[in-house]
Amino acid sequence: MWFISSLLSLPALVVGIAIIGVIGAHVRARSAVHGDVRSLAALPRAHRLNAIFSVLVPAAAMFAALSLYQLIGPRLGTAALPDGTVFWSVLIVAMIGCGFAITRTSVRFRARAASEAWIKSLLIAASTVAILTTIGIVMSMLFEAINFFSQYNWQGFFFSTEWSPNFRGNSSLGFLPLLWGTFYVSFIALALAVPVGLFAAIYLSEYAGPRMRGVAKPLIEILAGIPTIVYGLFALITIGPMLRDYFAQPLGLGDSASSVMTAGLVMGIMLIPFVSSLSDDAINAVPQTMRDGSYALGATQSETIRQVIIPAALPGIMGAVLLATSRAIGETMIVVLGAGAAARMSLNPFEAMTTITVKIVSQLTGDTDFASPETLVAFALGLTLFTFTLALNALALMIVRKYREQYE
Amino acid sequence: MSIQSKSLLVQDERTKRRNAAEKRFHAYGLGAIGVAALALVLLLTSVVSNGASSFRQTYITLEISLPADTLDKDGQRDHAAMASVSTFGYAPLLRDALQGRIAELDITTALPDKDVADMISKEAAATLRNHVLANRHLVGGVVTLELLADGRIDGYFKGRVTLESAALDGNTSPEALQIAQALADVGVIDTRFNWRFLTAPDASDQRPEAAGLGVAILGSLYMMLVVLVLALPIGVAASIYLEEFAPKNRMSDLIEVNISNLAAVPSIVYGILGLAIFINFLGLRQSSPLVGGLVLTLMTLPTIIIATRAALKAVPPSIRDAALALGATKMQSVFHHVLPLAAPGILTGTIIGLAQALGETAPLLLIGMVAFVRDYPAAYSESAGLFGEAATALPVQVFNWTQRADPGFAERASGAIITLLVFLAVMNTVAVLLRRRFERRW
Numbered sequence: 001m002w003f004i005s006s007l008l009s010l011p012a013l014v015v016g017i018a019i020i021g022v023i024g025a026h027v028r029a030r031s032a033v034h035g036d037v038r039s040l041a042a043l044p045r046a047h048r049l050n051a052i053f054s055v056l057v058p059a060a061a062m063f064a065a066l067s068l069y070q071l072i073g074p075r076l077g078t079a080a081l082p083d084g085t086v087f088w089s090v091l092i093v094a095m096i097g098c099g100f101a102i103t104r105t106s107v108r109f110r111a112r113a114a115s116e117a118w119i120k121s122l123l124i125a126a127s128t129v130a131i132l133t134t135i136g137i138v139m140s141m142l143f144e145a146i147n148f149f150s151q152y153n154w155q156g157f158f159f160s161t162e163w164s165p166n167f168r169g170n171s172s173l174g175f176l177p178l179l180w181g182t183f184y185v186s187f188i189a190l191a192l193a194v195p196v197g198l199f200a201a202i203y204l205s206e207y208a209g210p211r212m213r214g215v216a217k218p219l220i221e222i223l224a225g226i227p228t229i230v231y232g233l234f235a236l237i238t239i240g241p242m243l244r245d246y247f248a249q250p251l252g253l254g255d256s257a258s259s260v261m262t263a264g265l266v267m268g269i270m271l272i273p274f275v276s277s278l279s280d281d282a283i284n285a286v287p288q289t290m291r292d293g294s295y296a297l298g299a300t301q302s303e304t305i306r307q308v309i310i311p312a313a314l315p316g317i318m319g320a321v322l323l324a325t326s327r328a329i330g331e332t333m334i335v336v337l338g339a340g341a342a343a344r345m346s347l348n349p350f351e352a353m354t355t356i357t358v359k360i361v362s363q364l365t366g367d368t369d370f371a372s373p374e375t376l377v378a379f380a381l382g383l384t385l386f387t388f389t390l391a392l393n394a395l396a397l398m399i400v401r402k403y404r405e406q407y408e
Numbered sequence: 409m410s411i412q413s414k415s416l417l418v419q420d421e422r423t424k425r426r427n428a429a430e431k432r433f434h435a436y437g438l439g440a441i442g443v444a445a446l447a448l449v450l451l452l453t454s455v456v457s458n459g460a461s462s463f464r465q466t467y468i469t470l471e472i473s474l475p476a477d478t479l480d481k482d483g484q485r486d487h488a489a490m491a492s493v494s495t496f497g498y499a500p501l502l503r504d505a506l507q508g509r510i511a512e513l514d515i516t517t518a519l520p521d522k523d524v525a526d527m528i529s530k531e532a533a534a535t536l537r538n539h540v541l542a543n544r545h546l547v548g549g550v551v552t553l554e555l556l557a558d559g560r561i562d563g564y565f566k567g568r569v570t571l572e573s574a575a576l577d578g579n580t581s582p583e584a585l586q587i588a589q590a591l592a593d594v595g596v597i598d599t600r601f602n603w604r605f606l607t608a609p610d611a612s613d614q615r616p617e618a619a620g621l622g623v624a625i626l627g628s629l630y631m632m633l634v635v636l637v638l639a640l641p642i643g644v645a646a647s648i649y650l651e652e653f654a655p656k657n658r659m660s661d662l663i664e665v666n667i668s669n670l671a672a673v674p675s676i677v678y679g680i681l682g683l684a685i686f687i688n689f690l691g692l693r694q695s696s697p698l699v700g701g702l703v704l705t706l707m708t709l710p711t712i713i714i715a716t717r718a719a720l721k722a723v724p725p726s727i728r729d730a731a732l733a734l735g736a737t738k739m740q741s742v743f744h745h746v747l748p749l750a751a752p753g754i755l756t757g758t759i760i761g762l763a764q765a766l767g768e769t770a771p772l773l774l775i776g777m778v779a780f781v782r783d784y785p786a787a788y789s790e791s792a793g794l795f796g797e798a799a800t801a802l803p804v805q806v807f808n809w810t811q812r813a814d815p816g817f818a819e820r821a822s823g824a825i826i827t828l829l830v831f832l833a834v835m836n837t838v839a840v841l842l843r844r845r846f847e848r849r850w
Contacts, residue, residue, distance in 0.1 A: 071690045116739040120653060126645035127654070130666045130713070133706050137677055140684030196440045203437025220444050223451075225836055227767025229803040230455065230825050236810055237818055238454040269447040276444075300426055302433035323672065330674020332770035333803075337810060357676050357770070364683060364774045382680045386673065393672040397665075 010087055014059045014094045021051035021098035028105040042111035047101075050111045053118035054101035059094040066090070141386060144370070144379035152373045157380060163343035163354075165363065165374045173377045175384070177343040181260065181353035185339055186328035188264025188349065189271055194321055196268075197275025204276070205283045206305055224273035228333040235266040235338030248350035256340060261349040263338035267331055271324045278323065282316020283309060315403030322396035326389040332357040356381050455829070459822025461566040465602035465617065466557040468528060468591070472505040474540060476548040485544040495533040502528050502536060502555070515590045519583045527584055529556035531611060531618035557597060559617040559816035561588045565599045568819065605823060609782045610805065616816025619809070621824055623781050627697050627799030628766060630787065634701025634795060635708055635765050640758050642705075643712030644747075650713070651720040652742050671710035678707045679771030687775060694776035697785065698795040703771050708761040715757020719750035752846030759839040763832050769803040777804045802828045 025047040033039045066086045073080060105111070149157070152173060160174025200220060204213055240257035243265075248254045286309050294304040310317070340352025341362060363378040370376065419427070476483060478497060480490050503525035510517065510524070517524075532555035539553060540546060556562075560580035563569035571582045591597040608620025650667075654660035682703035686692045692699050723746045731741035772778075777800050785797035800808070802824060809821040 068690075071692075112737060116737060119739055120649075123645045123649035123653065126642045127649045127663055129642055129646060129706075129709065130663055130670060133670060133681075133709070134666050136685050136706075137673065137681050140681045140689075141677075144684060196443050199437045199440030200444055203434075203441055207434060207437055216441050216445070219448060220441075223444065223448055225763065225832060226451070227769070227803055227828065227832070229767065229769040229806050230451070230829065232769075233806060233810060233821055233825055234451050234454055237458060237822070238450070269444075269451070272444050272447070300430045302430045303426070305433070326672055326674075330676065332674070332676045333807070336770075337807075357674070360676055360680070361770065361773055364680070365776075365778055370688065379680065379684070382677055386677050389672065389674055390669060393669055397668065 010063075010090060013091060014055065017059075017091075017094045017098045018052050018055040021055050021101050022048045024098070024102040025051040025105045025111075028102055029109075029111075032105070032107050039107065041108050042113075046111035046115055047105050047109070050104075050115040050118070051098070051101040053115055054097040055094050056097075057118055057122065058097045059090050062093040063090045137386065141379045141383040144376050145383045148373055148376035148380045151376065157377070161345060163359070165377070169372070171374055173373065175356075175381070177345050178354060178356045178359055178381070180345045181335075181339065181343070182329055182355040182357075184260050184349070184353060185264045185267060185335060185355055186325060188261060189267035189328045190321070190325060192265060192268025193271035193275050193324060197272045197320075197324075198279050198317065200272065200276040201279035201283055202305055202309075205280050206301065206309070220273045220276055223269065224277070226270075228270065228331060229337075231266050231270050232333040232337035235262050235334055239266055240338060243350065251350075253348055253350040254352075256350070256352045258338055258340035258352045259350045260339060260353050263335045264349070266338055267328055267334045270331070270334065271327060274327060275320050275324050278320030279313070279317050282313040282320065285316065286312045315399050319396040319400035322392050322399070326392035326396070329392070330357065330385060330389050332361060336361055356385050360385070455822050455825050458819060459824070459826045461568070462605055462819045462823025463602050463826075464566065464599050465604065466562040466565045466597060466599045467554040468506070468532075468557050468597050469552065469554050470502065470505040470509060470528075470596075471550050471552050472501050472536065473550045474501065474547050479540065480544075480547050485547065487541060487544065490541060490544060490547075493537070495537050498533040498536045498540075499525065502532055509591070509596060510587060513590065513594060513596075515587055517583055517587055519581070519587065523581060523584055524587075526580070527558050527561050527588060529558050529617050530615045531556050556617050557588070559615065559814060561585070561597070562599075562617050563816060563819075564588060565592065565597070566819075568815065605820075606827065609784065610780060610800070610808070611782075612780075613812055613814060616812075616814045616820055619817070619820050621802065621805060621827060623784055624800050624802045624805035624824070625827075626784055627700070627777070627781075628801045630697035630785070630795050630799060631701040631704055631801060632762055632766060634698060635705050635762060636758070638701070638705040639708050639712055639761065643709050643758070643761075644716055644754060646709075647713050647716035647720060648742060648747070651717050652738070652746070667710050667713055670706075671714060674770075675707060675768055676770040676774070678703050679774030681706065682771060682775045693792060693796045693798070695779045695781070695798040695800070696792065696796045697799045698793070699775050700772050700777055700799075700801060701795065703775060704765040704768060707768065707771065708765045711761040711764060712754075712758055715760065716750070716754045719753025719757065720746060722753060723749045749848070752842055756839045756843045759835050759842070763835040763839075766835070767803055767828060767832060769801075769807055772801055772804045773807065777801055778808055780808075802831075 026044050029040060029044050029047045030037065037044055063086065066081065066089060069078075070081060070086070104114075157173055157175050159176065160172060161176045162172040162174045163177045165171040165173060200216075204217055208216060236258070240259070240262040243259065243262055244255060244257045247261075248256070248259065290308055290312060291304055294308045295301075299307065335355045335358050339355060339358060341354050341358060342352050343354050343359075344351060346353065360378045360381050363375055363381075368375045479493055480486075482489055503521065506528060507521070507524055535555060536551075536553060539551070543551075558580070560569050560574065560577065561584070564574070564585045565588075569577070569580065569585070571585055574580045574582045574585050588597055592599075604618075605620050606625065607622045608618065609623045610620070611618035650660060650663060654663075682699055686699045686702055687694055692702075727745050727749065728741045731745045732738070736744065776798075779798055779800065781798050781800050783797075785795075785799040786792075788794050789797055806821045806824045806828070809817040809824065
């Protein structure tokens with residue numbers, strides 16, 4: 001009880017100290033120049049601001065550090081902090097900050113620069129969150145993946161074609177069927193999305209008038225704003241049964257509603273706006289002079305597009321396709337609901353297959369035991385997925401960067 | 409090729425071929441737009457046609473007599489004593505009421521008693537019990553209540569269940585549907601707008617008619633609050649530093665590459681991060697909106713940072729120069745001049761980021777938000793802390809319902825999607841309007 005009431009009052013106390021600091025700094029600054037603020041190096045407002053930051057920033061940092069220690073301490077086996085440590089250390093840090101801000105206040109003290117240094121430190125702290133996130137992602141997967149590979153040999157993971165996890169142990173966790181499913185679904189998705197997206201981009205940027213563009217472009221962008229769970233449901237209740245009833249069963253290719261084709265087609269729809277908007281940017285970046293030159297030589301519009309604009313925009317288009325591939329590989333909900341759960345290596349697109357992301361979900365939901373390879377394999381899968389997408393993104397970024405300014 | 413004098417008015421073979429190719433190419437482009445538009449229309453009609461009916465619900469109005477001897481044996485009308493009668497004690501009352509009503513209306517049927525009772529939702533007994541416990545003076549009298557009809561009966565009035573399909577269905581029968589139709593003709597059964605769908609919590613496998621989105625909407629709301637409170641300040645601060653202050657060195661380059669990579673990391677990877685760091689390492693509570701919010705914050709940060717940097721970049725340097733020339737520090741020029749001018753762009757980017765977070769499912773599956781939650785989570789509780797009580801989220805609820813056997817849940821899932829899409833449409837419209845209203849071009 002004491003702990004909770006102290007937590008509730010701690011912020012109040014720290015704010016109180018900050019107010020004391022503000023008043024102290026203000027009074028001291030004014031009295032140092034006998035009320036004539038013109039002779040101060042900084043306005044009283046800057047002194048007040050500096051006092052606020054001097055109290056709040058270190059106190060908050062202290063609180064965050066100690067809370068973190070308390071959260072993870074038991075897991076690392078270190079001794080717990082004695083009662084009230086957080087309370088008193090935060091309070092002491094706040095008081096030191098307060099005293100420091102007040103004593104520093106003088107005629108010559110550049111409080112504006114000092115307060116801005118505090119702000120800048122906060123800005124820098126915020127921008128390191130991105131790096132911390134990346135480190136967090138890599139660490140979270142790396143440790144558990146190493147854990148996994150100490151229990152399961154890596155050849156068996158990377159080169160086995162059998163995936164049959166068994167929670168009583170003795171399971172085969174071959175990664176190849178998942179990889180095959182992932183690539184097969186992505187391939188079908190790209191086979192739909194790349195031509196449609198590219199032609200849509202060409203039409204919108206080269207043929208369409210402003211009115212057509214004003215209607216069609218937002219229409220395609222709506223597709224981009226729809227969450228993937230919606231596409232997943234669409235695959236599950238509409239496209240899957242439709243493909244089964246009109247294609248798979250009449251052709252004798254299978255009778256499963258969830259199939260590579262279902263997931264691939266729906267994912268293709270999802271990727272259309274992605275390909276089209278990035279290609280649109282690339283095509284629009286091709287200078288008008290190149291088009292004019294081509295027309296002047298007597299080329300038709302389509303000849304200009306095929307022989308001048310597409311080659312010129314190719315790096316951007318390649319980047320778009322690579323980014324779309326990375327999207328397709330990492331997409332989860334559509335394949336969870338549309339592709340099925342059976343790990344299988346088959347060429348028949350109307351059969352249910354499974355992907356890396358589906359298995360990450362299935363191994364990490366429900367009852368999980370973080371000591372067994374059946375659960376830990378999800379982290380190895382995640383790391384592989386992360387590596388794949390990272391490589392694709394990096395490659396896309398490189399291509400786009402290298403060729404971007406060619407025509408400017 | 410021989411040189412011949414040709415009329416300019418007659419196309420030669422080659423020109424015809426080239427013009428045909430031109431027309432074909434044009435048609436491909438138009439076709440691509442058509443495919444995209446068709447896909448969108450198909451998607452939306454599929455969702456709406458499957459889900460619109462979940463906003464309507466079939467109710468049975470019954471007069472139920474409440475015998476004191478079974479509901480309150482000692483006659484004290486004491487809450488604790490009456491609470492010892494479980495829902496099983498109330499179910500026969502409902503059955504008797506419905507059978508009485510059927511007899512009153514002279515509907516003859518060969519349907520066994522149990523099947524008549526099954527026309528009423530399994531949820532109804534709990535509804536009646538709660539009503540009686542809250543109004544204990546009613547015991548011994550008669551109460552008129554509107555109760556949920558069973559999912560199959562509900563489906564019949566929405567066209568999902570037909571007499572033919574009922575004949576093959578173990579859970580209902582054509583006779584039951586005929587009785588229901590007869591009852592509907594006299595107004596005992598009616599179908600109307602379903603507020604419960606938006607407010608009620610989830611229900612178990614057996615009773616899709618009672619399932620609602622209340623907990624999911626609340627959970628999503630909590631998570632959006634966490635995302636807004638964390639992602640907006642951190643994102644804006646990071647963007648200001650990177651755009652305005654960061655020296656061109658390896659560190660800032662590293663951060664830039666990092667952010668563009670994080671924007672393209674598959675969302676499920678953030679789920680793994682949440683599971684490993686927030687739950688297993690930091691020991692935060694599973695399925696809590698706090699963890700969900702943190703994961704979604706990390707996921708939306710790159711979006712917000714990229715949008716904010718674009719907005720800051722769009723502010724012309726002359727604004728900064730003017731401020732600096734008047735003696736402002738760099739910090740003052742940013743906070744007093746650049747940031748207010750970039751605010752509409754930042755806001756638009758934030759709303760789009762929030763919309764993205766609202767629809768995200770995969771990472772939430774991994775942090776345990778698939779759990780079956782029936783209690784409305786409190787924003788703060790002493791045992792669980794801030795946003796620590798188990799909750800679920802709108803898109804996860806959709807996923808949850810797709811995994812259930814009863815076809816009534818497919819309708820609910822589509823209905824939940826409609827709700828989600830309405831929220832997203834509102835957010836995106838606000839973003840577009842903000843951009844239109846405040847967008848400035850220099």
